[in-house]
Amino acid sequence: MIRHPEISGNRILTRCIYCNKTFKGKSGLDDHIVKRHPDFIASVSRKIHECTQCTYKTTYGRCIREHLMIKHPEISVIVFLVDVSTVIRRLKVNKDWMIT
Numbered sequence: 566m567i568r569h570p571e572i573s574g575n576r577i578l579t580r581c582i583y584c585n586k587t588f589k590g591k592s593g594l595d596d597h598i599v600k601r602h603p604d605f606i607a608s609v610s611r612k613i614h615e616c617t618q619c620t621y622k623t624t625y626g627r628c629i630r631e632h633l634m635i636k637h638p639e640i641s642v643i644v645f646l647v648d649v650s651t652v653i654r655r656l657k658v659n660k661d662w663m664i665t
């Protein structure tokens with residue numbers, strides 16, 4: 566069984582094997598691979614959210630919602646209706662994913 570470094574301690578960084586960029590967790594790395602190394606998207610194990618209106622992809626559900634609101638406001642109304650409380654709460658803490 567493979568022991569994932571992010572489980573053994575939150576100080577251990579996860580490194581991108583394609584460009585050596587480091588991330589605090591596997592989720593950040595996965596999102597980076599989706600965005601920067603789409604050729605290797607098959608190596609990402611977590612669920613990938615794809616925009617139905619353009620080529621945007623992310624591993625974060627909150628990111629696809631924010632992307633929809635910013636880039637495709639006309640369809641994001643539907644997302645708002647479904648998930649309004651979650652979206653508003655997360656908009657206030659959206660600084661962490663904007664760093665990468």
Ligand SMILES: [Zn+2]
Nearest residue numbers: 581583584586
């Ligand atoms: Zn990389």
Ligand SMILES: [Zn+2]
Nearest residue numbers: 616618619621
């Ligand atoms: Zn889009």
